[in-house]
Amino acid sequence: MEMSAYQDLYALLSEAQAGAWAEALPAQIAAALDPARHGNLPRWQALLGRLPPALSPSLRSLTGAAVQIGRAGDIGEQDRALLLEILRALIPWRKGPYDLYGISIDTEWRSDWKWNRLKDHIAPLRHRLVLDVGCGSGYHCWRMFGAGAKAVVGIDPLLLNVIQFQLVKTLYGPAPVHVLPFGIEALPAGLKLFDTVFSMGVLYHRRSPIDHLLELRDCLKPGGELVLETLIIDGKAGETLLPEGRYANMRNVWFIPTIATLESWLKRCRFDNIRVVDITPTRPEEQRSTDWMPFHSLPDFLHPNHPELTVEGLPAPKRAIMLANSA
Numbered sequence: 001m002e003m004s005a006y007q008d009l010y011a012l013l014s015e016a017q018a019g020a021w022a023e024a025l026p027a028q029i030a031a032a033l034d035p036a037r038h039g040n041l042p043r044w045q046a047l048l049g050r051l052p053p054a055l056s057p058s059l060r061s062l063t064g065a066a067v068q069i070g071r072a073g074d075i076g077e078q079d080r081a082l083l084l085e086i087l088r089a090l091i092p093w094r095k096g097p098y099d100l101y102g103i104s105i106d107t108e109w110r111s112d113w114k115w116n117r118l119k120d121h122i123a124p125l126r127h128r129l130v131l132d133v134g135c136g137s138g139y140h141c142w143r144m145f146g147a148g149a150k151a152v153v154g155i156d157p158l159l160l161n162v163i164q165f166q167l168v169k170t171l172y173g174p175a176p177v178h179v180l181p182f183g184i185e186a187l188p189a190g191l192k193l194f195d196t197v198f199s200m201g202v203l204y205h206r207r208s209p210i211d212h213l214l215e216l217r218d219c220l221k222p223g224g225e226l227v228l229e230t231l232i233i234d235g236k237a238g239e240t241l242l243p244e245g246r247y248a249n250m251r252n253v254w255f256i257p258t259i260a261t262l263e264s265w266l267k268r269c270r271f272d273n274i275r276v277v278d279i280t281p282t283r284p285e286e287q288r289s290t291d292w293m294p295f296h297s298l299p300d301f302l303h304p305n306h307p308e309l310t311v312e313g314l315p316a317p318k319r320a321i322m323l324a325n326s327a
Contacts, residue, residue, distance in 0.1 A: 062146025072102025108293035138165035
C-alpha cells in the first residue's frame with residue numbers, strides 16, 4: 001500500500017476547506033503504517049504487490065448484498081488461483097460479504113443485514129461527504145458510495161482491515177472511497193467536515209462513551225446526521241450494564257446502556273432530533289464462523305442452554321440504530 005493511494009483524498013479535503021488536515025495527514029498515515037509498529041505489515045503489503053496486473057472488471061455492483069467486483073469469466077484460471085491465494089492469506093474477513101471475480105467471501109458478519117435495517121431511515125447520502133468510524137474492511141463504505149455519497153472516508157486502527165480494504169479498492173479501481181489507518185482520536189479537533197457520520201459497533205468498546213459522542217459531533221457539520229448503532233440492554237433511564245469481565249467473550253466492552261440512557265447521553269452531548277429506527281437481537285445467522293473467519297463467533301459466546309444469555313450469564317446481544325442531528 002503506497003502513500004500515493006491517498007493523493008485523491010488530500011485533494012478532496014483541500015477542496016472541502018480542510019486543508020490543514022490534508023497537510024497533516026501524510027505524516028499521520030506514515031506513522032500508522034510504520035512497519036516497526038506491526039510485524040505483519042510488510043507481508044501484507046507484499047501480498048497486495050502480487051495482485052494480478054491489469055484486471056478489468058466487467059461489473060462493479062455496490063447495491064446488492066455482496067460488494068461485487070468482476071465476474072468469474074473476467075479472469076484467467078491462473079490469475080484466479082493467485083487472487084484466491086492472496087484473499088485467503090488475509091483471513092479473517094469479518095465484515096461483508098464480497099464477491100470478487102466470482103470468489104465469494106462469506107464473512108463473519110452479514111453486514112448487509114445491518115445496512116438493510118438502516119438504509120431507508122437515514123438522510124439520503126447523495127452528494128454527501130460521509131465518515132464511517134470503525135469501518136473494518138470498508139464494506140459499509142462501499143455501500144455508502146453505492147447509495148450516492150460524494151465521498152466516503154473510513155477510519156480503522158486495525159491494519160489488517162485497512163489492507164483488506166486496499167485490496168478491494170485495487171480491484172474496484174479509482175473511487176472517492178478511502179480508509180485511514182487510525183481511530184477517531186487522530187482526527188483534528190473541531191473538524192466539522194462531514195454531512196453524515198456513522199459509528200456502528202464502536203460505542204461499547206470506548207472507555208468513555210460520552211467522549212466518543214462528543215468526538216462524533218465534532219466531526220459533523222452543524223445539522224449533520226449521526227447514525228449510531230450499538231449494543232443496548234432493556235431497562236429504564238439511567239441504567240447501564242458495565243460488565244465486570246468479558247461480555248460475549250469480548251474483553252473490551254465497557255458500557256451497554258438502555259435506550260433511555262443512550263438518549264440522555266446524546267442530549268447531554270448536544271444532539272437533537274433523536275430517534276430510534278431499529279432494535280434487533282443479534283442472531284447466530286448474522287454473526288457466525290465461516291470458512292473465511294474460522295475462529296469462534298457468536299454461537300460459541302451464547303449460553304448453551306439459555307440463548308437469551310451470554311456465556312457469562314449476561315443479556316445476549318441486542319442492537320439499536322439511532323439517528324440524531326448535531327445541534
